[in-house]
Amino acid sequence: MKITIIAGARPNFMKIAPIIDAIELRQQQGYPISYRLVHTGQHYDANMSQSFFEQLGIPQPHVNLEAGGGSQAEQTAGIMVKFEKDLAAHPCDLVLVVGDVTSTLACSIVAKKMKIKVAHVEAGIRSGDQHMPEEINRMVTDAITDYFFTTSEIANGQLRREGKTAEQLFFVGNTMIDTLLKHRSRFHAPPVWRDAGLQPQQYLVMTLHRPANVDEEAHLGLLISEIMRNNHGLPVVFPVHPRTAKQLERIAVAHPRLHLTPPMGYLEFNYLVERAKAVITDSGGITEETTVMGVPCMTLRDSTERPETCTIGTNVLLGTDPAALGPAMEQLFAGDWKKGDIPPLWDGHAAERIADCFVKLFKLEHQSATVA
Template sequence: MKITIIAGARPNFMKIAPIIAAIQDKQQQGYAIRYRLVHTGQHYDKNMSGSFFEQLGIPEPDANLESGGGSQAEQTANIMVRFEKELIEHPCDLLLVVGDVTSTLACSVVAKKLKIKVAHVEAGIRSGDITMPEEINRLVTDAITDYFFITTTYAGEHLVREGKSAAQIHFVGNTMIDTLLKQRSRFTPPPIWQEAGLQPQQYLVMTLHRPANVDEEDNLALLINEIMQNSHGLPVIFPVHPRTAKNLEKIAVKHPQLFLVEPLGYLEFNYLVEQAKAVITDSGGITEETTVMGVPCMTLRDSTERPETCTVGTNELLGIDPRALAPAMKKLFAGEWKKGGIPPLWDGKTSQRIVDKLIEIFAVKQQSVPVL
C-alpha cells in the first residue's frame, strides 16, 4: 500500500508527525505499507515550518512544492498545479490529508480527479461560519473524502447530517494530542522566559491572527488595550503571526508588560502555554492543547469548530467584542475558572488507530521481512 501524506502549514505538522511514526512502526512489523511525504510549501519560513520538522522528528519531505505566497486563489492554484504533476509522477493508493488549511482542500481535489482515494484526518469539524476560509476548506474536502477520521462524536454527527455513511466514519481521537503527550517532557523555555523574568502562573499568553480581530486597526488596538487593562499587571507574551505583525506596526500599541516575540517553535511555545495562568487566543488548535494541559483558555471568536474544548475542556468562547474580556478576566483572577476534563480518545494513541484502520480497509499484508 502506498500513501501520500500532505503537510502544508504549521497546524498540519503536529498532526502528521505521529501518523508517520505509526506507519514506521507497522513497517518494522513487516506490513507492506509505504508513504511519501509531500510538503506543499504553504508555510515556508523557518519558524512557521522548518523548526517544527526538526523538533517533532518529521523526516525530510520527499517533495517540496514551494507554493507559498500570494492570495488564497493564487496559493490554491499553485498547489493544485504542482501537486498534480507530483501525483502523476508518483501515483499512490491513498492520499492522506489533515486539518483544514488550503493545502488540504487543494490536494484532495487533485487526488479525486486522478481517481485516488482520500482519507481526511480531523474530518467533520464545523464552526458554522462560512466566512472562515478554513470552514470552506472543511466542507469541500469532506464533500469528496472517502474515509473520515474524526476527533469527537460531534464531528461524526455533522458528517451523518451531510449524508456520509456511518461505515466511512471512524472515531479515532486527536492526532495533535498524540504529539502533545509525546513531546510534553521535552518542552523547553524560550529566550523570553529569562528576558522577561517569567514565573509559572504569573503571565498570560496571547495569540491573534483571524481577520475579525486583526484586520481592522482600531479594533486590534482596542482589543490589546482591553487585555492589558485587565491583566492585573501580569506580563502578556504575544508571539506575533506574520499576518498580525503588519497591523501592529501601524497602530504602534505599546505597554511595559506587553512582550511581542517572533513565532516560536513547538517545544518553546507549549512550554509557555503549560506554565501560563491563561491563554487568550483566536486559534482552534491551541484550545485543544490547553484543554489537555488544564490551562484556562479564552477564545476571541463568535463560534468554534471544537465545541468539546468548551463543553468538556478549559476553553470559553467570548466572541469578538473586546468588552467580553473584562468579566472573563475577573473570573480568572477570582480563581473561578472551570477545571475541565479531557475528551474521549484524546489519549496519545490516535495515530495507531488510524494506521490500524487503514491496514484493515486496504487488507495490507504482514510479511516476514520488514518493509523499509
C-alpha cells in the same frame, strides 16, 4: 498500500508527525504500507515550518512543492498545479490530508480528479462560520473525501447528517494530542522566559491572527488595550503571527508588560502555555492543547469548530467584542474558571488507531481485488 501524506502549514505538522511514526512501526511489523510525504510549501517561513520538522522529528519531505505566497486563489491554484504533476509521477492508493488549510482542500481536489481515494484526518469539524476560509476548506474536502478520521462524536454526527456511511467513519481521537503528550517532557523555555523574568502562573499568553480580530487596526488596538487593562498587572507574552505583525507596526503598540516575540517553535511555545495563568487566542488548535494541559483559555471568536473544548475542556468563547474581556478576566483572577476534563480518545494513541485503519483498509482492498 501506498499513501501520500500532505502537509503544508504549521497546524499540519503536529498532526502528521505521530501518523508517520505509526506507519513506520507498522512497516517494521511487516505490513505492506508505505508513505510519501509531500510538503506543499504553504508555510515557507522557517519558524512556521522548518523548526517543526526538526523539533518533532518529522522526516524531511520527499518533495517540497514550494507553492507558498499569493492570494487564497493563487495559492490554491499553485498547489493544485504542482501536486497534479507530482502525483502523476508518483501514483499512490490513498492521499491523506489533515486539518483545514489551503493545502488540504487543494490536494483533495487533485487526488479525486485523478481517481485516487482521499482520507481526511480531523474530518467533520464545523464552526458554522463560512466567513472563515478554513470552514470552506473543511466543507469542500469532506464533500469529496472517502474515509473520515474524526476527533469526536460531534464530528461523527455532522458527517452522518451529510450522508456519510458508518463504513466511512473512524472515530480515532486527536493526533495533535498524540504529539503534545509525546513531546511534553521536552518542552523548554524560550528566551522571553528569562528576559521577561516570567514565573509559573504569573503571566498570560496571547495569540491573534484571524481577520475579525486583526484586520481592523482600531479593533486590534482595543483588544490589546482591554487585555492590558484587565490583566492584574501580569506580563503578557504575544508571539506575533506574520499576518498580525503588519497591523501592529501600523498602530505602534507598546506597553512595558507586553512582550512581542516572533513565532515560536513547538517546544518553546507549549512550555509557555503549560505554565501560563491563562491563554487568550483565536486559534482552534491551541484550545485543544490548553484543554489537555488544564490551562484556562479565552477564545476571541463567535463560534468554534471544536465545541468539546468548551463543553468538556477549559475553553470559553468570548466573541470578538473587547468588552467581554474584562468580566472573563475577573472570573479568572477570582479563581472561578472551570477545571475542565479531557475529551474521549484524546489519549495519545490516535495515530496508532489510524495506522490500524490503514491495515484494515488494505486488507479490504486486497480482498476486493482478489474477488474481482
